[in-house]
Amino acid sequence: xxxxIEFREVCKYYQMGDTTVKAADRISFQIQKGEFVAIVGQSGxxxxxxxxxxxxxxxxxxxxxxxxGQDVDQMDKNQLAAIRNKMLGFIFQxxxxxxxxxxxxxxxxxxxxxxxxxxxxxxxxxxALEMVGLGDKLKHKPMQLSGGQQQRVSIARALAGDPAVxxxxxxxxxxxxxxxxxxxxxxxxxxxxxxxxxxxxxxxxIAVQAQRIIRLEDGHVIYDGDASAPEAVxxxxxxxxxxxx
Amino acid sequence: MNLVETFQMAVQNILSSKMRTFLTMLGIIIGVCAVIVIVGxxxxxxxxxxxxxxxxxxxxxxxxxxxxxxxxTVSEEEMYQLVEDNSETFKQISPTVTMSGSxxxxxxxxxxxxxxGVSEDYFNMKGYEIAQGRGLQxxxxxxxKKVCVVGQYLNQYYYxxxxxxxxxxxxxxTFTIVGVMAAxxxxxxxxxxxxxxxxxxxxxxxxxxxGTVSSYTITVQDTDQIAEAKTTxxxxxxxxxxxxDAYTVGSMAEMVEEMNSMVNMIIYILAGIAAxxxxxxxxxxxxxxxxxxxxxxxxxxxxxxxxxxxSAIMRQFVIEAATTSSLGGVLGIALGxxxxxxxTVVIANVMPDTPITVSPSIAAxxxxxxxxxxxxxxFGYLPAKKAxxxxxIDALRYD
Numbered sequence: 001x002x003x004x005i006e007f008r009e010v011c012k013y014y015q016m017g018d019t020t021v022k023a024a025d026r027i028s029f030q031i032q033k034g035e036f037v038a039i040v041g042q043s044g045x046x047x048x049x050x051x052x053x054x055x056x057x058x059x060x061x062x063x064x065x066x067x068x069g070q071d072v073d074q075m076d077k078n079q080l081a082a083i084r085n086k087m088l089g090f091i092f093q094x095x096x097x098x099x100x101x102x103x104x105x106x107x108x109x110x111x112x113x114x115x116x117x118x119x120x121x122x123x124x125x126x127x128a129l130e131m132v133g134l135g136d137k138l139k140h141k142p143m144q145l146s147g148g149q150q151q152r153v154s155i156a157r158a159l160a161g162d163p164a165v166x167x168x169x170x171x172x173x174x175x176x177x178x179x180x181x182x183x184x185x186x187x188x189x190x191x192x193x194x195x196x197x198x199x200x201x202x203x204x205x206i207a208v209q210a211q212r213i214i215r216l217e218d219g220h221v222i223y224d225g226d227a228s229a230p231e232a233v234x235x236x237x238x239x240x241x242x243x244x245x
Numbered sequence: 246m247n248l249v250e251t252f253q254m255a256v257q258n259i260l261s262s263k264m265r266t267f268l269t270m271l272g273i274i275i276g277v278c279a280v281i282v283i284v285g286x287x288x289x290x291x292x293x294x295x296x297x298x299x300x301x302x303x304x305x306x307x308x309x310x311x312x313x314x315x316x317x318t319v320s321e322e323e324m325y326q327l328v329e330d331n332s333e334t335f336k337q338i339s340p341t342v343t344m345s346g347s348x349x350x351x352x353x354x355x356x357x358x359x360x361x362g363v364s365e366d367y368f369n370m371k372g373y374e375i376a377q378g379r380g381l382q383x384x385x386x387x388x389x390k391k392v393c394v395v396g397q398y399l400n401q402y403y404y405x406x407x408x409x410x411x412x413x414x415x416x417x418x419t420f421t422i423v424g425v426m427a428a429x430x431x432x433x434x435x436x437x438x439x440x441x442x443x444x445x446x447x448x449x450x451x452x453x454x455x456g457t458v459s460s461y462t463i464t465v466q467d468t469d470q471i472a473e474a475k476t477t478x479x480x481x482x483x484x485x486x487x488x489x490d491a492y493t494v495g496s497m498a499e500m501v502e503e504m505n506s507m508v509n510m511i512i513y514i515l516a517g518i519a520a521x522x523x524x525x526x527x528x529x530x531x532x533x534x535x536x537x538x539x540x541x542x543x544x545x546x547x548x549x550x551x552x553x554x555x556s557a558i559m560r561q562f563v564i565e566a567a568t569t570s571s572l573g574g575v576l577g578i579a580l581g582x583x584x585x586x587x588x589t590v591v592i593a594n595v596m597p598d599t600p601i602t603v604s605p606s607i608a609a610x611x612x613x614x615x616x617x618x619x620x621x622x623x624f625g626y627l628p629a630k631k632a633x634x635x636x637x638i639d640a641l642r643y644d
Contacts, residue, residue, distance in 0.1 A: 057550060057637050078554050085552020096547045096641065100261055112250065113552040157551070 002069045003030035004164060004196055005054060010063035012049045012219075023049040025219035026063065031198065033164075036191040038199040038210035038227065046219040048169075051200045055088055055167050056080045068164055085114050089158030093170035095150040097142040103129060103153050104138040110161040128156040132186065148179030155186060166190060166197045172206055184209050204233040248564070251557075255565040259572070269533045270573030272526025273620065277577025277613045278584060279519035285585040285605035287512030289592075293601050294504050303498040304468045305370065306475055307341075308461040308482070310492050319485055321446075321458050327481050328463060334474045336466050339364035340458040342449035346416020348442060350403045357436035358399065360415050362449020363462075368394075368426075370464045376400075378409035378424035385445040393420040397428040398439035413442065418452055420444060471498050520616075526573065527620035534566050534628035545632050546640025559633040566625020567618050574617030578610050 012024040024046045031037050041047040052058035053065055059073045059080075066072070067087060075083065089110075090096075097106045107125035116124070129135055132152040134145075142150050151171060158166050168187060172180030188209065191197045201207050213232040215223035223232055259266045312318045321340055328338040342362030348355040365381045368374075376397065385392055393413070400408040408422045420442075429438040450458050465474040475494050482492045538545070545558055585603040592601050 052638055055550070057641075078556075081549065081552050081554045084550060090550055092641070096543070096550075098544055098547060100258070109548065110551040113548075113554070113557060118250075161552075 002066070004033045004035075004068055005029075005031040005198070006064075006066040007050075007053075008064040008066070010050075010053060010060045010065055012046075012053065012058070013061045022219045024053070024060070027216070027219070027221055028063075029214055029221060029224055031196065033196055034191075034194055036188070036197045036199070036211040037214060038201060038207035038212070039214045039216065040201055040204065040207040041216035042202055044218070045216040047200050047202070047216050049219075050216065051167065051169055051198075054165070054198060055090060056083045081113075085110055085161065087164045089161060089163035089166045091151070091154050091158050091166065091168040091171045093173040095142070095147070095154045095174070097150055097153055097157075099142055102139050102141060103134060103145075103156075106142065106153060107157045107160045110157065114161060124160050125156075128160040129153070131159065132156045146179070147175050148182060151175060151179075151183050152186070155183070155190075159190070164196060166195055167200070168197065169200045170202070171199070172201075172203075180206075208233060248560075251560050251564050252568065254561060255568040258565055259569055265533065266569055266572075269530055269569055270526070270576065272522060272529045273570050273573030273617050274526075274577040274580060276519060276522035276524075276526050277574050277617055278581040279522060280516050280613055281578060281581030281605045281609055282584050282588065282603065283512060283515045283519055284609040285581070285603040286588065286601070287508055287516075288606055289589070289601040289603045290508050290512075291505050292604070293599060294508065295501060298497055298501045303496075303501065304336075304464050304471070305497060306463045306465065306471070306478060307495045307497075308463060308478065308492060309495075310459050310461075310482075312459075312486075312491060318457065319482070323485070324461055327478075331477055331481070334466060334470065334477055336464040337366045337370045338461055338463045339367040339370055340446040340450075341367075341460050341462050342446050342453060342458055343460075344415055344444070344449050344453060346418075346452075349414040350399070353403065355399075355440075358440050358442060360442045360444065360449075362444050362446035362453075364446055367443065367462070370462065373429065374427035375424045376427040378422070380424050381443065381445055386447045389447045389451055390445060391418060391420045391448060392423045392445065394424040394426060394443045395422050396426050396439035396441040398433045398435070398437060399442070400425045401433055415442065415444070416452065468498070471496050475499070523616060523620055526617075527570065527624040530566055530570055530621060531624035531628060534562060534625055535631065537565075538562065538628045538632040541632075542635060542640045542643040545635050546637050546643065549635070549637035550641060555633040558635075559629045562629035562632050563622055563625045566629070567621035570621030570624075571614065571618040574614045577617070578613055581605055581610075581613075 007027050007029050010024055010027045011022065014021045014023055027046070027050065039047050039050055049058070053060055056067070056072055059075075064071060064073060067083065070083070072080070072083065098109065101109070104122070104125045107128050108121045111121045111124060126135065126138060129138060132155050134149060134152055134156065137145070142153065145153065166187075171183050171187070175183060184206065187197050187199065191211070199207070199210055207213050208227050210227050212225065213223060213227045214221060215232065225232060310319055324340070325338060328335040340363070344360040344362060346360070348358045348360060363381065364386060365383050368380050375394070377400070380394060381392070384390070395408050395413070400406055404411055408425050411422050412419050413422065414420070426439070426441075433439050446458060450456055463478065465471055475496055478494050479489070482494070483489055486492060548558060582605055585605050588603045589601070592599070592603070
């Protein structure tokens with residue numbers, strides 16, 4: 001059986017003046033259905049590039065990205081939009097809710113672009129918001145909510161479309177540690193319920209909450225394995241030096 | 246996402262910034278309003294012209310004979326014959342001789358009164374009724390009698406309603422009044438339709454300087470055939486004179502038409518100038534939409550990340566622009582109707598003699614609405630395109 005997400009020698013190069021920046025350099029990994037994977041790295045490690053490619057917001061310069069067996073890098077903009085809509089649920093650091101819409105309308109946005117009829121949309125958005133504990137605030141505007149609550153709305157929005165992959169980009173980055181933990185617990189619950197969760201973070205303490213860690217540095221994968229293994233959280237430079245010394 | 250939902254979204258967005266939307270629409274509102282009032286004014290002027298000319302008879306042609314040299318001219322008999330020969334086209338003919346001498350009744354000198362020499366058929370041709378006494382008769386023509394029919398104005402104001410049997414003087418010649426015309430206009434006034442004297446054309450011709458009849462009024466069988474009748478008459482006259490400078494044939498209907506087309510031209514020019522405001526309004530909409538796209542870069546990024554296609558974003562912004570300008574169009578139409586009604590009242594008060602009803606036409610309203618919606622689409626396209634092609638990654642990072 002094929003993997004849900006498969007990177008084969010994925011490269012992403014940017015031209016910055018005369019120099020070519022290799023944001024991703026022959027990255028390969030596979031993520032199976034039902035996994036909870038954290039992609040960890042410092043800024044500039046290539047984790048954002050990976051997240052953009054996984055999220056179908058960007059296509060690789062070379063290499064192959066297969067999402068549920070489909071070759072994504074050959075797709076045009078409209079096909080990518082459709083894939084994002086149906087296969088992926090985004091959770092952003094800044095929540096990225098639309099301020100003029102109510103919570104329910106926010107959750108309905110992806111369903112609207114998927115062409116789900118109105119009554120069904122209302123029903124599904126209500127259920128999703130109830131699931132994150134905001135069933136009593138359907139008609140509220142995002143600004144009336146705390147940061148943690150807003151992030152829960154964005155989780156509800158990611159869930160409403162019933163996507164194959166939930167892609168969380170620094171979901172706790174803008175939250176205090178307490179609400180951050182709540183959000184992480186929610187992601188763990190989603191995983192426990194059978195969802196595939198990909199978490200992108202720079203923070204080891206967040207990453208270890210996942211099942212598996214893929215650590216990136218300078219566009220390369222430097223660790224891919226169990227999140228509970230000690231090497232998973234060790235900064236590779238130090239580890240390398242330690243091994244040498 | 247269907248069109249209705251996109252439209253609802255546009256309305257929601259427009260309502261969330263009312264002041265900005267209103268200011269954006271202002272150009273369109275003023276433009277549409279101006280076009281509607283100007284076209285309405287044009288309609289009113291046309292209506293006024295047609296009304297004023299209708300009672301002067303649009304079924305008649307006026308022939309003026311200038312002659313060619315001194316040798317070639319056309320006699321009354323020839324003209325009568327011409328009408329008789331083409332009786333399927335022409336109905337009646339009457340020579341018309343305008344006398345220039347002033348009218349004297351007792352010691353009063355009347356300068357505004359028109360004195361015209363006509364045939365016995367003239368009253369019938371014009372639809373004038375005789376209220377008292379008799380009309381002019383064939384024997385008055387042949388005998389060159391010094392008799393006349395006066396208008397109701399003279400009858401009322403100079404003879405106390407008993408003009409028949411009295412006399413008046415035209416350029417020193419005394420005429421006996423044999424009949425009084427029924428009132429033609431709604432008001433009896435000096436220089437109006439009812440301030441007139443009709444004498445036999447033969448008498449008038451003899452008293453005039455040249456002694457000949459130089460103009461005729463001819464009525465046609467069918468008002469719709471007036472153009473053909475004119476052509477028939479012209480070719481007949483050309484056959485006599487072999488020179489088209491020797492005569493002119495004019496029709497009242499043609500004159501009305503000419504004046505209408507002149508009014509139309511002026512209206513088109515004015516409406517065109519007003520329409521410039523529509524273009525300026527469109528540019529205002531484009532400007533605000535461009536600002537709006539920049540402001541909403543993040544929103545666009547979010548929508549794209551959540552699966553909006555370029556076409557969906559495009560549609561959202563185009564419909565928003567079109568809704569804004571259509572709304573401006575509707576407000577402009579409403580304002581235009583209001584101003585038209587106000588203008589009608591103002592004109593009636595300021596110029597009571599020329600009551601012009603400013604009446605906006607349905608066509609103008611429909612065109613104004615379509616144009617404003619079209620402007621929204623046209624000027625919304627560029628900003629919408631800009632929004633649609635935004636890279637979602639950059640748009641999401643935008644603050």
